[in-house]
Each structure stands twice: as C-alpha cells, then as structure tokens.
Amino acid sequence: MPNIAEVAKLAGVSTATVSKYLNGVKVKAKNAAAIDRAVKELNFHPNDFARGLRTNRSMSVGVILPELDNLFFTSIISSVDEILDAHGYSTFVCICRSDPDREKKKLDFLKRKKIDGLIAVPCSDTSDFVKGLEGIPVVLIDRLSGAGSCSCVLSDNFTAAYNATEKLISNGHKRIGVLLGPDSNYTPIERRAGFMAAMSTHSLTVDENFVKSGAYRVESGYSMTKELIGLREPPTAIFATNNELTIGAVTALSESGVTPGKDISFIGFDSDTLAKAMNPALTVMIQDVEAIGRAAANNLLDQIRGEKAGRSQIIRIQTELLDGKSIVVQ
Amino acid sequence: MPNIAEVAKLAGVSTATVSKYLNGVKVKAKNAAAIDRAVKELNFHPNDFARGLRTNRSMSVGVILPELDNLFFTSIISSVDEILDAHGYSTFVCICRSDPDREKKKLDFLKRKKIDGLIAVPCSDTSDFVKGLEGIPVVLIDRLSGAGSCSCVLSDNFTAAYNATEKLISNGHKRIGVLLGPDSNYTPIERRAGFMAAMSTHSLTVDENFVKSGAYRVESGYSMTKELIGLREPPTAIFATNNELTIGAVTALSESGVTPGKDISFIGFDSDTLAKAMNPALTVMIQDVEAIGRAAANNLLDQIRGEKAGRSQIIRIQTELLDGKSIVVQ
DNA sequence: GTGAAAGCGCTAACAT
C-alpha cells in the first residue's frame, strides 16, 4: 500500500503539495500532472484512517434500523443512500433487532466512527434516543421526537387513515374493523386518531370489538383478523394499517375462504406488490418510501452543511390510495 | 472527546497499560478498577481512526449488493450481520444498483476502509470481480466464481428446479411453461438445466414456446406469463424460477382471471408471504436465506482466522418445497 | 505556490 510520501517522491514534490492537490487546492499545472501520474502508477488510495484521525471527520452517516428484512425500511434507505452517495457520503447501516440495548451499542459504535450525521428509525423511546446526540445532526424516520429536538420525516398518518376510512364509509360501510399497531409508537396512535376522526365526522359509532391493536407483525394481523371474522356479527369491511398487518389479514381471509372484494371489503397499507397480485386486486394506502428517504437525506445534508433552517423540522409526506377492487358497495 | 492519555492520567497509570487493559491484556486488579473508573468518568471511547491507522485492521467486513429493496438479499444480509456482529465485526453495506462501474467504486471504497473481508453478490462478471481482491477473504453469494478463486454460497439450483418440475410432472402435467432469468448469470443457467433434466428424465419434449427467459423483474414475469396464457394451446402448468418472476406471473394470472390452483397449475420461487396470502395458497420452492447468510458469514470468519480449509469452498444450500394448493392434478 | 514539520490517538516493541 503506497502512501502519500511515495507519491510525493515520485512526483518530485512535497507531501503537502500532494495532499493539497488531492483535496482540491490549486497547484502548478506541471505538478498536478506529475501527481496524477504518480497516483496512477502507484495505484495510490488515501488512507481513510489517517485522514479521519487528522480531520476528525469521516464523510459518513450512520443509519439505525430495527430490522433489515423489511421492505419499508430498506426501500427508504435505498433512497437515502442514493442521495448521500451522490454527495460523497457513505452510510453505516446498523440493525438493532428492535432491541433498545443493542440500539445503544450501535449508537456508541457509530459515535466512535465519527459519523457526520445520523438517520434512524429508533426502537427505543425517541426522547431517550436523542439524548447524548446533541452535537450531531439527526433525522428520525417514521417517528416523532419529543420537543422538536431533531428533524423527523414521516407520512401524514392521520390523513392516510382518515382517507382510507372515509373511502370505506363512502361505499356504505358502517361496521368497520380496524387493525392497529401498538400504542407504544407514535405512528399507530396517529393512524388510530385518523380512523376515529373519520368515523366521528360521519356520525358513526365505533364498535369496540372492531378495533384491534397488536404488534406490527404478520401473525398479529392474522390472529386479529380471525377474531374479527369469527364474531357473531362481523364487520363488513376491514382496514389494516400497516404492511405486516395487511399480509396477515389477507392470509387469514384467504385461509378462511373469505375473499376481499367479494365476501368482505378491505383496505390495506403499503404491500403494493401483494395488492396487485391478488384477484380481485387490493385497495391499499401507499406510503411514498422514495420521498421519505429523499426528504430525510436532504434534510440531513442541510444540517451537516450547518444550515440552521434544516434543524428540528417536521416533514410530512403524503400517502396515496392505490385503487383496487377490494371494496364492495354496501 | 477524551483520549487515552487523559484516562491514563486520571487512573494514575501509563497509556500503554490503559491500551493493554482495554484490549484484554491482564493488569493488576487495582489498576483495572482505576481505569474502569476513569473511562466511565470521562465517558471515554477509543478512536477507531487512530486504532485502525495503527493496526491496519478495521474489524469490519464489506457487503456489496445489487439492490437494497429486495428481500432475498436483505434477509441474507440480516443473517450475515447477526453472526458477524456477535464476533465483533461491523458491516459496511454498499449498493451498486446493478451497475458494474459503481460496483468498482464501492470496492475501492471498501479497500480504503481496510475491510477484513468481503461478502458480495456481484453484478459484474465474477472473474472480473475477484481480480484485485487477492489478499482479502471473499465470499460470493448466489454466484459461482471462475476457477475456485474464492468461496461461494448458493442454493442447489439444479435440484430445486428439478424437483419443482418433477412435482408438476408427477401431477400429470406434460405441457409446462417455465419463466427463467437471464443466461448472463449462473443461477438461471442452473435452474434451466434442472428444468430440462426433469423433463428429459420423464421423456417429455420441451416446447420451445413454453420456455421464456427474461430479466429477474416483476414486469418480465408479468409479460412472459401473458404470452404463455395467450398461446393458442397454453401450458397446463407454469413454473416461475425466482421471486420477482413469481410476483409478475401471479399478477398477470390474476389480472387475466386465471386462478392458480383452479384454472392453471403453478409453482413459484421464494415469495412465501405472497404464497400464503393467496387463495388457493401457492406452492413455492423456498430458498433458505437464513442458512445462506449463516454459511457465508461463518466461512468468511474462517478465512479471516486464516483457516485455509475455508478458502475457495463451494457451499450449496438445499431449498424446500412449501406445499400450497396451486397444483391441479391433470 | 510550495515545503518542513508537528501532531491527531492509538498500539506494540522494547526496556524495566
């Protein structure tokens, strides 16, 4: 592995000149050419450790996710990475397996790596999470932090749930079952509120037996749906408020021979490939993962550049209804 | 940011003692306690740049993927990360967007990071890819490299396709359509061979019109399926040989009102959530992503430890048939 | 525009 000294020697200049040239400072054309030649001949690549040690910057950002086998998160990160990469930043992706202790460890790890910024979907309490992150630019995704302590990018969950519910209501449904996530996170709370508001706006009473709440997991969507369709007077429509719940719900319905769009009305969340693969196709509320990632990356870059306008912004991304054939007019 | 000198001063020992203690060398109990106290009091974290500069090791491995929004890859990496993490290694995940140029850049980037090993699903030619990687332990996933130049972990694609095809044949099907990936990669070639071999073993002639080949993408699965069912004498069964092709095929069938398991027989590949969500449930050949990731991570660790037994191994992982109801007896 | 030299924080060889 050649170092900058060898390049300098071969080019007939000092190490300082090589360093400056490689970092965009102007040098004599003759020297520039000589350095280029030497770099190529020696196949020189600057050592990031030495550079980082000296500058205390890493040109990298950390990413913390609860899981990696989840298309919602990975699609967002795909979009984040594309933008950061274009600006010369690399990403450290860390998975904490929804374990707050591991999350803390990963955070320590990233601090040691001297990340220039952090994008996270924290699994621990957001106000705990942002503690000890004072100096560094942070963007939270799909979460809302306490007292505007950092930027947050998330879907307009209230409106998404409101519109989906209203869609069912406008098709004549009054007995609507809803599958919600755990109230320990903020997103499910917003979606619950959107559902409730739509029902209330249309003067519909909410049957407590129709409101199910559980983990954002396929199995819980499955079992909550089984409970709903097992009721003596089951709902005429079901609204599943997240990808996993949607998959679980559809699996339960299929298994029970209840076809969405024929025997029951259904609106899902995300899951667009599943939605199109079904017959009849499902109607689903889609989050714009690409826009979420883009907004997060751009806001982080703003913060890294020191633009105070970027700090502690709440950015809401609109969702879109993908029309299928899974709603029967009641 | 405190450094090791401050810790040493506060603990009343030398920097060497602190360094040794933090790296697992035995020191006097009294000193150990003093160092622990100092570390905690100063909230000291060793600087990875300095450490890396000195040791020329990073305790990290690089991961190169074609895409991040693909559950097959991300599930594997999830399994890889779990094992590496348990051994103290962190992972650098790089996405090359199926672009060989970008892949090369990411490789340079990882070299500068002094990764101790590399796990990759290369999108460029594998023999090109492994060039210039001589010194460093490499494991390829879902690819087979040229002259045993590095380790490879992949499913037993021949057997997977052979068994899936035979399953259809044993249910009386003779007119079998197959959706294959591009012959530029090795995996599709193996799956094609498995299909052909099963047909041949059972003395069935392969109708050229029934053998479709395209990109591993939803759209190509969709269009190839439309072509198949549009034939004057369409196949009685379709075998889709990858996740995206399966999704595209099912979407095309649904859209055309052709129900797998009723109007046509069908075997897919991967897509287990989709398979269970469908009614009738799909029969699919499942790759064991967890085992693939585990094998890759363990082999890489073997290589990093210098065990020559680990070098240039070909590890085949068996697939499993997930029985659904999408095969009609002919 | 260029060069000499200090020093970032750590580890490891060597001495004690």
Next chain:
DNA sequence: ATGTTAGCGCTTTCAC
C-alpha cells in the same frame, strides 16, 4: 506487570 517511546499516513499551520 508496567512504562517509554516511535510511528502508522495524513492534514495543516507557518515560513518562505
């Protein structure tokens, strides 16, 4: 078991 010290490869003053 512990301390002294050189030096990893780079950037960055400062003097020219």
